[in-house]
Amino acid sequence: MKKIMFTGGGSAGHVTVNLALIPRFQEEGWKIDYVGSENGIEKQLAGSLPGVRYHAIATGKLRRYFDWQNVKDPFKVVKGAMQAYRLIRRAKPDVLFSKGGFVSVPVVLGAWLNRVPVLLHESDLTPGLANRIAIRFATGVCTTFPETESHLPEGKAHHVGAVVREELLQGDAARGRAFCGFKPGKPVLLVMGGSLGARRINEAVRAALGMLTRDFRIVHLCGKGNVLPELESPDYRQYEYVQAELPDVLAMADLVISRAGSNSIFEFLALRKPMLLIPLSRQQSRGDQILNAESFEAAGFCEVLQEESLTAGTLLDRVGTLFRDRETYIAKMNESDGRDALNAVFKLIKQTAKRAQSR
Template sequence: MKIVVSGGGTGGHIYPALALIREIQKESNINAEFLYIGTKNGLESTLVPRERIPFKAIHITGFKRKLSIDNIKTVVRFFTGVRDSKRMLKEFKPDIVIGTGGYVCGPVVYAAAKLKIPTIVHEQNSVPGLTNKFLSRYVNKIAICFDEAKEHFPDDKVVFTGNPRASEVIGKDGIQGRLSAGLSTTLPVVLIFGGSRGARPINDAVIKSLSELGEKPYQVLYITGDVHYQEVKDEVELVGNPKNVVIKPFIHNMPEVLAGVDLVVSRAGATTLAEITSLGIPSILIPSPYVTNNHQEKNARSLSDHGAADLLLEKDLNSITLLQYIDRILLNKETLKEMKTKAKKLGVPDSAGRVFELMKMLVNNK
């Protein structure tokens, strides 16, 4: 089976695509060949070749939501991207094309649809982006991760699959994950992070909480993000770093570390939520208020409304509320157990397999 994958802009679009590719590569009875189409300047241009996956680039930019002359240029680039994508697709001759979001998959998936190649878009969030809304008119199927996304797409095209990234965190060694991060194997662990680049409001609240955290009967793994790490370390030196608080700029083995975590404090990106629900980890979600259509808050509510997470809006975040929320869950065994059960019910650990089955169905029926 020859498969073209396209998606980019943020890790939230790229990591699910890579997770799906790795899952398909495990299938011993499938001789799969891949081509990933992205942009030269996007994160995918670094992450995809690192996985030894063939990569080609087109030039495309996203639409600005305000009236702008740049949008005219984007339209021109879109049709140029469609032309270039058609050329790549004719050369590669894929059996199916899947887009995982971001503006780059717009011309790629559109070109595939026009060439009558089976197509899927994968929507990770509860509120779809502009690209997937546009593509929904042309693709064969739309894979979703949140029931809330259904209303934005044609009913006959929607299939609930979950996020392929969820499949990658299953079966990892939590003890080894703890040891790799310099954590005790006996004390409960709360993981605090603000995404790959970090989040200043979360960092500020944690720094102001350090003295109190040092007196807690649990340990903290605090990921600042590379951008904020040195600034945080400078501030921590002034107030002191408690022994039960481990501070790192970034962790590359997140699946292993998550397997050893009891509670997560984070933003509400779709990939993070897929990971923690598949593992049944309770969470305190602090959605970014700066994302399109406030989709992170809607993502978070899909967990908090089911009792799997506590929602803490950024405007209400400070050192006091952060500690109150953590203590309410981590220091109450019944609350922790109940939230774990509810989080697990929302998880879709076989999500990569579900997407692959959908792909095979379309290929076999073409």
């Protein structure tokens, strides 16, 4: 039986590509293992999948700022690498596919020490810190943006485009309206702040709520612990997050307000959803979302509002512009590259495993 091991976690964006690939390998009868952290979102999303064995290891966060945990976390990474090494030695996978995130570093190292070929996936325009460490141990790197190749060692890049979960393309707008209790009439605005929510976006949307609900019905995915029941109305629905219903909610949406994580924005592109992107600022991140948003803005796919300029007033202004010009954005998105990234990554993983078996 052929075997594959997946890793990646810390945020939903570091899991969704794995979730898209796993059913393909299950259909072909591969044995599947997933390595993640004990308490991360990857355990919640992948740990309950039928036919997938989930393994938790120690992991430390690779911070770019001073924190006393930086003293302890290298030891956690070393412990995790030892756990991953022993796990991989027992499981003997034919290939490891890593989506990134802090938990992936010890797993990639463990695979390299066991001479298991490693394929990475980089969603953002420039590699994140975890992938920058892991690249030296990898056979190849699948990229979403063609520009990413210039940031990688020669010969390792494979531009595949954006991997979009097939179930997202099967959504039904009527089911979405039924889930939210919306009647037909007003256009629907979907607000997504990421798997943990986005405080600044939540605050701006709620400050502008009275004006927004004059013209839109709003679905607000506001993150764990951020629902405010007193704000509920027939035109405003809040959820910490949605999972099974997300394809239907997306199908129903006419516009989207979102962060600029690569996985999400390429999903909106595939679904032809005009989007207002509010990327994480450089004070909160390494600037990858700003680059993602700039690339989409240059292609004519979105409006961009920097977080430093985010207020209720600027939000209302940009949403108005987005809705007015929505057909122009949809036309630009219809001209975009329609390559089948999921199939390309699937084939590349199998080719990598086959080459390793023939050695």
